[in-house]
Amino acid sequence: MARNVRRRTTAALIAAGALAVSALTGPAAQGQADEKITFTVGVSQEIDSLNLSIGLLVVDYEVWNLQFAALTELSDEDFSPLPGLAESWTTSEDGLTWTYSLREGLQWSDGEPLTADDVVYSIERPRDEEWACCYEIIKNLEARAIDARTVEVITSVPDPKLPGLGYVIPKHIYEPIDTEALADYKAEDGIGSGPFVLTDHNPGESWRMERNELWYGEEPYIDEIIFRYFADPDQMVTALENGEVDAIDSVDEDLIESTEANADLVVVEGGQGGFSHVGMNTGDGLGDQHPALADREVRQAINRAINREVLLDEVAGGRGTVGTVIGAGASNIWEPEIAPEDLFTFDPDAANQQLDDAGYLDTDGDGVREMPDGTNPLNFRLHIRADTPSDEEKAQFIGPWLADIGIDTEVLVATEDELTAILGRGEFDMFTWGWVPFVDPSGMLSSLICDQVTVDPDEPLYNDANWCNEEFDRLYEEQNQELDRERRVEIVHEMLRLFYEEAPYVVLYKANDISAYSKEWTGFIRQPADTGPILFTNSSHSYLTIRPVDVPARDGDGDGDATPATDAKDGDGGGLSTGVIVGGVLGAGAIGAIAIASAMAGRRRRSEDRE
Amino acid sequence: MTLRTILRRSLLAVVTLFITVLLNFLLLRVVRTDPVATMTRGRKVSAEKRAELREKFGLDDSTVVQFLKYLKELLKGNLGYSFQTGRPVTTEIFSKIWPTISLIGISTLLSAIIGIWLGIRAGWRPGSAFDRLSTGTTMLFYSTSDAFLGLLLAYLFTSRLQWFPTGGIVDPRSDAVGLQKLFEQLHHMVLPATVLTVGYLGQYSLVMRASILETSKEDFLTLARAKGSTDDYVRRRHAVPNAMLPSITLTALSIGYVLGGSIVIETLFTWPGLGLAFSRALGAQDFPMLQGLFLVSSASVIVLTLLADLLYARLDPRVRIA
Numbered sequence: 001m002a003r004n005v006r007r008r009t010t011a012a013l014i015a016a017g018a019l020a021v022s023a024l025t026g027p028a029a030q031g032q033a034d035e036k037i038t039f040t041v042g043v044s045q046e047i048d049s050l051n052l053s054i055g056l057l058v059v060d061y062e063v064w065n066l067q068f069a070a071l072t073e074l075s076d077e078d079f080s081p082l083p084g085l086a087e088s089w090t091t092s093e094d095g096l097t098w099t100y101s102l103r104e105g106l107q108w109s110d111g112e113p114l115t116a117d118d119v120v121y122s123i124e125r126p127r128d129e130e131w132a133c134c135y136e137i138i139k140n141l142e143a144r145a146i147d148a149r150t151v152e153v154i155t156s157v158p159d160p161k162l163p164g165l166g167y168v169i170p171k172h173i174y175e176p177i178d179t180e181a182l183a184d185y186k187a188e189d190g191i192g193s194g195p196f197v198l199t200d201h202n203p204g205e206s207w208r209m210e211r212n213e214l215w216y217g218e219e220p221y222i223d224e225i226i227f228r229y230f231a232d233p234d235q236m237v238t239a240l241e242n243g244e245v246d247a248i249d250s251v252d253e254d255l256i257e258s259t260e261a262n263a264d265l266v267v268v269e270g271g272q273g274g275f276s277h278v279g280m281n282t283g284d285g286l287g288d289q290h291p292a293l294a295d296r297e298v299r300q301a302i303n304r305a306i307n308r309e310v311l312l313d314e315v316a317g318g319r320g321t322v323g324t325v326i327g328a329g330a331s332n333i334w335e336p337e338i339a340p341e342d343l344f345t346f347d348p349d350a351a352n353q354q355l356d357d358a359g360y361l362d363t364d365g366d367g368v369r370e371m372p373d374g375t376n377p378l379n380f381r382l383h384i385r386a387d388t389p390s391d392e393e394k395a396q397f398i399g400p401w402l403a404d405i406g407i408d409t410e411v412l413v414a415t416e417d418e419l420t421a422i423l424g425r426g427e428f429d430m431f432t433w434g435w436v437p438f439v440d441p442s443g444m445l446s447s448l449i450c451d452q453v454t455v456d457p458d459e460p461l462y463n464d465a466n467w468c469n470e471e472f473d474r475l476y477e478e479q480n481q482e483l484d485r486e487r488r489v490e491i492v493h494e495m496l497r498l499f500y501e502e503a504p505y506v507v508l509y510k511a512n513d514i515s516a517y518s519k520e521w522t523g524f525i526r527q528p529a530d531t532g533p534i535l536f537t538n539s540s541h542s543y544l545t546i547r548p549v550d551v552p553a554r555d556g557d558g559d560g561d562a563t564p565a566t567d568a569k570d571g572d573g574g575g576l577s578t579g580v581i582v583g584g585v586l587g588a589g590a591i592g593a594i595a596i597a598s599a600m601a602g603r604r605r606r607s608e609d610r611e
Numbered sequence: 612m613t614l615r616t617i618l619r620r621s622l623l624a625v626v627t628l629f630i631t632v633l634l635n636f637l638l639l640r641v642v643r644t645d646p647v648a649t650m651t652r653g654r655k656v657s658a659e660k661r662a663e664l665r666e667k668f669g670l671d672d673s674t675v676v677q678f679l680k681y682l683k684e685l686l687k688g689n690l691g692y693s694f695q696t697g698r699p700v701t702t703e704i705f706s707k708i709w710p711t712i713s714l715i716g717i718s719t720l721l722s723a724i725i726g727i728w729l730g731i732r733a734g735w736r737p738g739s740a741f742d743r744l745s746t747g748t749t750m751l752f753y754s755t756s757d758a759f760l761g762l763l764l765a766y767l768f769t770s771r772l773q774w775f776p777t778g779g780i781v782d783p784r785s786d787a788v789g790l791q792k793l794f795e796q797l798h799h800m801v802l803p804a805t806v807l808t809v810g811y812l813g814q815y816s817l818v819m820r821a822s823i824l825e826t827s828k829e830d831f832l833t834l835a836r837a838k839g840s841t842d843d844y845v846r847r848r849h850a851v852p853n854a855m856l857p858s859i860t861l862t863a864l865s866i867g868y869v870l871g872g873s874i875v876i877e878t879l880f881t882w883p884g885l886g887l888a889f890s891r892a893l894g895a896q897d898f899p900m901l902q903g904l905f906l907v908s909s910a911s912v913i914v915l916t917l918l919a920d921l922l923y924a925r926l927d928p929r930v931r932i933a
Contacts, residue, residue, distance in 0.1 A: 038784055040783070040784060046891070048695045048696050048895075049696050049697055051697070054697050130660055183697055184697065184698070186698070202783070202883070203703075203706060203883070204706075204707065204710075204881075204883030204887060204888070205779055205780065205781075205783065205881075205883050206779070206783035208783065226783045226784060228779065228783050229881060230777070230778065230881050231778075231877075231878040231879070231881045231887055231890070231891070232778070232878055232879045232880070232881065234762075234765075235765060235769070235777040235778050235879065235880070235881065236777070238765070238769055238770045238777050239776075239777040239778075241770070242769070242770075242773050242776075242777065244776060244777055244782065417896065459661075
């Protein structure tokens, strides 16, 4: 009893103090709200660097997407290129030379003219210095200014990503900073050509972006965006509930249901192709993998022994889709349908039969099969990531399922850095990880070609299944230079079918990103249409159309509200009919970084939550 | 106390600091990771670029050479560059010192003052209702983890009652200036400071209670009472000053820990101090930052321990420093 008394007194004292303080602070916080429209986003990441040669995180890209207008924009529908700073472009017969015409009267936010020189500079410097943001998409390009508003871009190889080109950076800001000094440049001077520019940054707390009056496009409804950092996911949801923020970039798994139950909030699920997988060491690289995994029959049997529906429900809370083929690009038009008879549906009997037929029998009766010659029982190491709690859950399901088909697994735990090294040395049989693809499929597909099988353990490459397939490589080269979009989609479909059939991966599921916003706001845009997220997309267009519900819409801006529930398999098709224009990329390398960074952010959120 | 003892104590502190620096350095090198891989994660980086980074961060040198270089730079006040932001670690740490000093500093002082006061009252009348109530309550909070207490208060006062904000030092939307801004900051500080104050009352009240209890049996108190002094006077003028020593040492030591920040509470309330910086550096495997944070917190503990040591000898003539 005594304790209760004490607590009540403390509570009363605190309450009194709080009221006194709110009385003093209340009016100040509301004073400006009538004049300016401010949209506040809770974010689970802090900016690491806004320097384009350094920054790596999703939040950095959100700032850049808003501050730096791209030469060509990405459509919200399917990422196809739209006029950006360039109002039009033409291409040569051979598709190697592209000529862009800039809009008239473009200016940087500080009033300096934005010219063809800036565009040329934005290709040359990041290419020569291999900037993290952009190198991957511009490495084959040369650019020159024909006149102040005309730029010619020449690619050394046919490139289906063109005419899509990304950020244009202010030459007059970057040029005085030499390579040496660039590493220390914070890039927080807020000079850009996009709809919003950075005006304030309090590290560890928040940053503010205000409307750029000199942006070429139509004025957004909102005057400023505040991004507020939260180190604790629960507190971030509370802040949304309490009206301290208007939207949040992620909702922790445990909080999704309670957030959905809140009538004032909208929860949005969206995906851009990311997937979780079990990789198998197929043995085309270094290492000491189990020989059975070099056999496609064994890998297929493993694919049939894993119940993806259960994993999606139990590990990802049912928020996403069951895995089939890998995701190759941010839009699902790149993913082929697999005919029902070719699907590796959960069927332990069929898996057992397949292993029996291939000669992997349990000759000594210990419940574990051996190689066809009767030696080397099928004991596989299964590496999982220490920094991802859901990996442990996956392993708890996968172990027994594989035991049911006579395969024994030993679960080993490693941090991601350790696992990267282990994969590089090839000292693994199976492991759990995931990928989030680039907008353009070339990036993801290039990770799986023979050239990406690690040869030097000190320089781990990307082909994490040590899988080398000549047909796949040939198709990769073909799609990488195929300028006809429909044909290219077909080739990519063929590659994904081949990969599925060869089964170096078990694609477990494609989990959705979950974000949420307050119903006091409307006008959000998904990218890609119907299935994508609303914020932290590849071009951050929502900020141009969102408005408080009591602000009337302009002509043409419907209530394009993202509805909570969508089937990620819907909304295809539109992309194919846009035909002529090839799928664009706003910094494919950039998006790759986003991908990995967002995966990292997700992990960090989850692991922090457990601490 | 002679100058020689002061020098000897200080020298000991310097040696301790050196060993700490060495341990910090080695500790992070036991972790088998490749910093360049961490820094370049998610990008395709050419071999030359990797070599350049290895060169820049001196990763190709032997551990001994790396340590000597580190030590040399350390003496120049250079703690290296954060892997996360590319900015100097010293700049990063300096920007986070004030939030931590204000939150943890105020909480530590409040906790010490209230705790000592409770300890005096409780120890003077052991077994009384006040003693049982105060000792029971402070021990309950002391044995509750910060994380739980923090979550509980956040749930009650932020999520349910909505009296306090979810975190941060200020609401970034507010334009408050001057006094209003100060009040807003205090408003944001109430919950985290309450957790840290209430949570640590126990250590002060218990130490104070024990030493008051011990002092109260001393002969000089009997003498003071025999002289006709009131109970109150005896407590204030004779008992407390003599019983204060352990509490002063404890408080001085606790102040040394202020610069360690509070990882749990700063993270829960997104308080942009050293504790939050620590948890983020850990998550990002930002070794230079971690090393810098370790150094700052251990150095401040060592310095404050030295001060407590010297202070103790000064305050209590019975303590002879040999």
